[in-house]
Amino acid sequence: MIVAGFGFRSGATLAALQDALARAGGPGGVTHLATVAGKAGGLEFLAEVLGLPVIAISPEALQTQLVLTHSERVDALFGTGSVAEAAALAAAGPGARLWGPRIASANGQATAAIAEAQV
Numbered sequence: 702m703i704v705a706g707f708g709f710r711s712g713a714t715l716a717a718l719q720d721a722l723a724r725a726g727g728p729g730g731v732t733h734l735a736t737v738a739g740k741a742g743g744l745e746f747l748a749e750v751l752g753l754p755v756i757a758i759s760p761e762a763l764q765t766q767l768v769l770t771h772s773e774r775v776d777a778l779f780g781t782g783s784v785a786e787a788a789a790l791a792a793a794g795p796g797a798r799l800w801g802p803r804i805a806s807a808n809g810q811a812t813a814a815i816a817e818a819q820v
Contacts, residue, residue, distance in 0.1 A: 706789025
């Protein structure tokens, strides 16, 4: 399982989500998309374009993930330094590893990180 996790501002465009994903490594091989439960609807268009399911991650599950980057604003809102990294890791399952730190879209509306399940 390879999961692209996303963090994004309200009103983030499909183009911003696609750009963040492209910068994080691209959609090749990705099997699922993930984000915090309250924002999962914001990935519907991207999921439709890519033909992938969306996994909604509880805020509590995000908080238990060890992430590479840290945003004080995101930490204050969600209890994790990176929603994108935490969502990818939580959705990919125990022992999952990030391909790298989260990457922001050019316009700053969205971030993406990719995690792969270890088998």
